[in-house]
Amino acid sequence: MEKNVFDEILHMDDPNFAEKLAAAIGVKPGEAVTFRTPQFEREDGIQPANNPAELFGIMHSLSKETLLQIGLRQWGEYGLWLFPYQWYEHIPEGMELMCIDGSTEPFQSGVTDDDMRFGVLAYGIVPDFEQPSKAEPLNARERT
Secondary structure (H helix, E strand, C coil): CCCCCCCCCCCCCCCCHHHHHHHHHCCCCCCCCCCCCCCCCCCCCCCCCCCHHHCCCCHHHCCHHHHHHHCCEECCCCCCEEEEHHHHHHCCCCCEEEECCCCEEECCCCCCCCCEECCEEEEEECCHHHCCCCCCCCCHHHHC
């Protein structure tokens, strides 16, 4: 792969950033530029489930151990568990997902970002066991 090196110092807040970047790297008007961020693979050795289609409907109710076994990774905030990047093509259209910033949005194939880090996408689910506990109904003995 050929690498072009340039020594321009650009500031992303500059209102003319795009034009200056194009000039610095020699891009002509209308020519496409692709930016690729680092894509880090898993380091835990887990091979995600090959056919997750049947899992999406029940995933919220699975245990922590099962989620780990099928390839999800715990994010650490919001109770979020991230999907393996290999599942992108299998995620049901319109499935409500939580992003690593805490926002939620429905999945749209080709629109929802497919960037991955450490083998997972930047969104997934909050399983039932991570949900804030709900008040337990009184059992028959306590109702007396």
